[in-house]
Amino acid sequence: MFMERKQPFLESLAYPSKKEDYNDEEVMIRYVWEYCTHAMTDFEMQVNFCIHIRAKAEINENPNFAEKILEWKGLLRNAYIEEALKNGPKRFRQRVKDRLLRECPDQIFINRCPSCGRIVRTPKARLCLWCGYAWHHLVHPSEE
Numbered sequence: 001m002f003m004e005r006k007q008p009f010l011e012s013l014a015y016p017s018k019k020e021d022y023n024d025e026e027v028m029i030r031y032v033w034e035y036c037t038h039a040m041t042d043f044e045m046q047v048n049f050c051i052h053i054r055a056k057a058e059i060n061e062n063p064n065f066a067e068k069i070l071e072w073k074g075l076l077r078n079a080y081i082e083e084a085l086k087n088g089p090k091r092f093r094q095r096v097k098d099r100l101l102r103e104c105p106d107q108i109f110i111n112r113c114p115s116c117g118r119i120v121r122t123p124k125a126r127l128c129l130w131c132g133y134a135w136h137h138l139v140h141p142s143e144e
């Protein structure tokens, strides 16, 4: 007999590894949360901290772990955080990504492949893992 598997808190943030699975919106969310946190507010970072702690608590299988850490940080049963996460971590991260693109595009550099237009792995990457194109011969936008 198998136990019914609970939906993991962070499963919705999975990253595609095959180019057939490329989804610009999903890759953009992940990229922004990895490389553009400098443009995020303290509150957005606090909510993100809660996401990580909750995800860790699931792996830890200790139901009190997340509560203790969040209580210690003063983030437990915070109505603003609960509101921010009411539609799940993915929706929250998507809203923050949208806000950054709308309100501070000058602080964000989305590195896209000059050949296929997909978002590449890091802001400094010059090799596209989606299509294989390399542009080491071109001047990087941050070096102009």
Ligand SMILES: [Zn+2]
Pocket (backbone or CB within 6 Å): 113, 114, 115, 116, 117, 118, 128, 129, 130, 131, 132, 133
């Ligand atoms: Zn490419």
